[in-house]
Amino acid sequence: MAEPxxxxxxxxxxxxxxxxxxxxxxxxxxRIDPGEIVGLVGESGCGKSVTAKxxxxxxxxxxxxxxxxxxxxxxxxxxxxxxxxxxxxxKHVAYVPQDPSAVLNPSFTIASQMIDMIVxxxxxxxxxxxxxxxxxxxxxxxxxxxxxxxxGKVQIADPDDVLRRYPVQLSGGMRxxxxxxMALSGRPKLMIADEPTTALDVTVQKRTIDLLKDLAQREHxxxxxxxxxxxxxxxxxxxxxxxxxxxxxxxGPTAELLDRPLHPYTRGLVEAIPSLAGGLPHAIAGQxxxxxxxxxGCRFAPRCGEARDLCRAVPESVIREGRREVSCxxxxxxxxx
Amino acid sequence: xxxxxxxxxxxxxxxxxxxxxxxGLGARTATLRAVxxxxxxxxxxxxxxxxxxxxxxxxxxxxxxxxxxxxxxxQVLLAGREISRTDKLDLRALRRDIQIVFQDPxxxxxxxxxxxxxxxxxxxLSGMKSRKERTARVRELLKAVHLPVDFLARLxxxxxxxxxxRVNIARALALQPQIxxxxxxxxxxxxxxxxxxLELLMxxxxxxxxxxxLVTHNFGVVRAIADRVAVMYFGKIVEIGTVGEVMSxxxxxxxxxxxxxxxxxxxxxxxxxPSTEPLDGEMPSFVDPPLYCSFYSRCPRRQLSCLSLPHPPxxxxxxxxxSCHLG
Numbered sequence: 001m002a003e004p005x006x007x008x009x010x011x012x013x014x015x016x017x018x019x020x021x022x023x024x025x026x027x028x029x030x031r032i033d034p035g036e037i038v039g040l041v042g043e044s045g046c047g048k049s050v051t052a053k054x055x056x057x058x059x060x061x062x063x064x065x066x067x068x069x070x071x072x073x074x075x076x077x078x079x080x081x082x083x084x085x086x087x088x089x090x091k092h093v094a095y096v097p098q099d100p101s102a103v104l105n106p107s108f109t110i111a112s113q114m115i116d117m118i119v120x121x122x123x124x125x126x127x128x129x130x131x132x133x134x135x136x137x138x139x140x141x142x143x144x145x146x147x148x149x150x151x152g153k154v155q156i157a158d159p160d161d162v163l164r165r166y167p168v169q170l171s172g173g174m175r176x177x178x179x180x181x182m183a184l185s186g187r188p189k190l191m192i193a194d195e196p197t198t199a200l201d202v203t204v205q206k207r208t209i210d211l212l213k214d215l216a217q218r219e220h221x222x223x224x225x226x227x228x229x230x231x232x233x234x235x236x237x238x239x240x241x242x243x244x245x246x247x248x249x250x251x252g253p254t255a256e257l258l259d260r261p262l263h264p265y266t267r268g269l270v271e272a273i274p275s276l277a278g279g280l281p282h283a284i285a286g287q288x289x290x291x292x293x294x295x296x297g298c299r300f301a302p303r304c305g306e307a308r309d310l311c312r313a314v315p316e317s318v319i320r321e322g323r324r325e326v327s328c329x330x331x332x333x334x335x336x337x
Numbered sequence: 338x339x340x341x342x343x344x345x346x347x348x349x350x351x352x353x354x355x356x357x358x359x360x361g362l363g364a365r366t367a368t369l370r371a372v373x374x375x376x377x378x379x380x381x382x383x384x385x386x387x388x389x390x391x392x393x394x395x396x397x398x399x400x401x402x403x404x405x406x407x408x409x410x411x412q413v414l415l416a417g418r419e420i421s422r423t424d425k426l427d428l429r430a431l432r433r434d435i436q437i438v439f440q441d442p443x444x445x446x447x448x449x450x451x452x453x454x455x456x457x458x459x460x461x462l463s464g465m466k467s468r469k470e471r472t473a474r475v476r477e478l479l480k481a482v483h484l485p486v487d488f489l490a491r492l493x494x495x496x497x498x499x500x501x502x503r504v505n506i507a508r509a510l511a512l513q514p515q516i517x518x519x520x521x522x523x524x525x526x527x528x529x530x531x532x533x534x535l536e537l538l539m540x541x542x543x544x545x546x547x548x549x550x551l552v553t554h555n556f557g558v559v560r561a562i563a564d565r566v567a568v569m570y571f572g573k574i575v576e577i578g579t580v581g582e583v584m585s586x587x588x589x590x591x592x593x594x595x596x597x598x599x600x601x602x603x604x605x606x607x608x609x610x611p612s613t614e615p616l617d618g619e620m621p622s623f624v625d626p627p628l629y630c631s632f633y634s635r636c637p638r639r640q641l642s643c644l645s646l647p648h649p650p651x652x653x654x655x656x657x658x659x660s661c662h663l664g
Binding site for chain 2: 231
């Protein structure tokens with residue numbers, strides 16, 4: 001099997017705040033293989049975005065501190081790399097944010113913002129080189145053509161028209177496509193998308209998801225898709241990790257995971273979603289733990305209907321049915337020949 | 338239906354003037370009809386859902402029904418009495434009948450007021466002078482929404498999203514209204530919290546014989562709590578019927594498109610949805626509305642003949658109101 005694009009192993013991240021040490025990420029283990037879109041789902045505050053920021057290298061440290069575990073990207077351990085090498089790796093990582101209108105500058109045209117980004121990548125992020133090229137007609141014209149090509153890739157019918165416009169003149173779906181095109185401008189190998197369709201209407205969301213899937217395939221992108229919408233994860237992610245209170249509690253092929261959840265938290269999460277067949281959904285009792293003094297052992301135990309004495313110890317993750325993995329004392333290690 | 342109708346809209350239209358071309362003296366304005374000739378009856382005790390995408394006019398319609406705004410045309414009647422007039426209407430008295438729970442639980446609570454002050458404000462405004470009485474009432478309300486009484490002194494910043502929404506609900510219930518307008522009441526909440534808020538809303542409805550007007554884009558929520566649903570597109574209702582009927586056998590191509598776009602979580606739910614491929618069109622411009630069916634630009638079933646006809650009226654098609662020439 002090919003080298004994974006991303007491998008996070010037993011990650012633990014603490015936040016040092018005025019109130020004390022918040023143990024936000026307790027145990028995140030995650031793998032993304034080449035060409036695979038992996039989902040990361042969980043409720044607000046579970047550490048999804050912290051994980052993404054860590055991967056992007058934009059998690060402010062301090063207050064955050066990596067206490068344990070390794071972050072490997074393209075087969076290299078980030079902790080072992082110098083700042084320059086890390087920067088080179090980062091070039092291959094693209095980011096698609098949640099709210100397109102918060103990211104695009106309202107005072108500049110799409111063309112100007114896309115050219116900025118393209119020239120910045122082409123100048124290898126050297127400021128002087130960037131200024132020289134940004135004022136060279138030849139470079140700008142070339143970047144303009146590349147911008148139009150990128151917009152074509154995200155199925156924008158009339159790229160030149162969109163390039164002339166300001167962000168407010170575009171619909172939400174269009175803006176999200178522009179950001180997708182911008183994310184592609186560095187010719188990435190990995191795309192990290194943080195709730196990219198949450199702000200969109202369902203019909204637009206559906207089109208954006210289809211586009212993302214298609215794009216990932218054509219551009220051979222691997223992706224980490226962060227969402228709180230399990231239905232969206234099912235549409236786009238081959239495999240999904242479920243996160244609860246800083247722990248990846250379960251992962252496996254998305255459809256199997258949602259139709260037959262193993263971990264009590266995943267089960268609770270699926271049952272909390274209103275069924276289209278009718279009836280009130282079932283809530284999960286209790287509250288997300290306080291990160292300042294989280295429960296020992298399984299972090300879901302205080303809310304779990306099946307908790308036992310055993311749950312006061314941290315459960316180990318076990319493989320089930322070959323390609324599913326769950327961290328819960330309900331399951332025993334499968335004996336694999 | 339109209340016999341037991343508690344709230345009625347009679348061809349209400351809400352038009353806004355928007356600048357079109359030019360500036361200063363030569364400026365011209367255009368008329369934008371956010372809600373265009375909508376009629377509906379809401380029966381006492383039902384949960385009536387209004388769904389549609391952003392820009393469909395669902396929030397404007399809810400605002401008209403709750404008398405947050407007045408229609409430019411048409412009437413809104415509460416128990417047969419017109420509430421859409423601007424003159425001689427006692428709005429404070431009206432607020433005893435209709436209250437609103439807003440979408441964003443955070444920004445609809447004053448961050449500098451305690452939970453007690455927030456929930457007591459409607460009581461104070463409606464003339465409950467004794468502070469003791471108000472506090473007693475607020476305590477009751479907190480209990481009704483399952484919040485601990487020691488929350489009285491807390492500030493909104495120290496509450497979670499679900500708790501804030503409970504405070505919002507408590508405030509809306511303070512004057513014991515008959516009708517609650519719920520504008521996306523759970524869309525800012527996590528699913529596990531949403532489930533609890535929905536449960537609470539249904540319990541309150543039963544205990545207090547409330548009528549709900551639910552504005553949402555989430556069909557799961559509609560299926561869970563609503564009785565009837567109106568689907569809006571471009572300022573008009575395109576289909577209206579009971580939730581069971583509309584969701585299991587949608588008739589308008591827009592409803593079909595909308596339902597087929599839902600990313601369903603469970604295998605069983607996926608089988609319940611139609612598979613209509615939406616067209617890649619955009620919603621028409623509100624300032625320059627088409628003379629033909631407003632859904633034409635995105636309709637997967639469109640025919641050339643649709644172009645020569647005006648926008649189809651909402652008429653009965655096999656027991657359900659729907660507006661499509663193709664039936």
